[in-house]
Amino acid sequence: MEKQIINPWKWQDERSYAQAIEVKKPEGTLYVSGQTAINNDGKSSTGDMKFQLIESIKNLETVIEKAGYECKNIVRLNIYTTSSDEFFSCFDVFQNWITKHNIKQASTLLEVKSLFETLKVELEVTVVK
Structure with missing residues (x-):
């Protein structure tokens, strides 16, 4: 796989994303459904945004690893949140x-x-290898 980052500016760097990603010759592409803070028993979290973001990341990592992919090869990440203010309050996570x-x-x-039931954040990604 060949991956090229396209950033005509520098300001997006401090916001932890790229303007565009070009992928050539991927061996595979994984489209991951939105991952949330739902536990192994299927119960939605009632925790705060920070807790739910941490749990959503853990669930996302689990799906990616089980599929034989790596987080470093995420090329698209959509974030859905019920509160941008709450999300940015824990943006460091x-x-x-x-x-x-x-x-x-x-x-x-x-x-x-x-979002579904009591959920506050959902992470949806595309990963290549």
């Missing part, structure tokens, strides 16, 4: 995770009216 895995991804953040 997200940025630390991005840095830990050296992820360079195109991203979109969307504030939505609601």
Whole structure:
């Protein structure tokens, strides 16, 4: 796989995303459904945004690893949240995770009216290998 980051500017760097990612000759592409803070028994979290973001990241990592892919190869990440303000209050959790895995991804953040049951954040990705 060949991956090229396209960033005509520098300002997006501090926000932990890229303007575009070009992928050539991938061996595979994994489209991951939105991952949330739902436990192994299928129960939705009632925790705060930070807790739910941490749990959503853990669930996302589990799916990616079970499929034989690596987080560093996430090329698209959409974030759905019921509160942008709450999400940005714990943005360091997200940025630390991005840095830990050296992820360079195109991203979109969307504030939505609601998510399933008591959920506050959902992470949807595309991963290549």
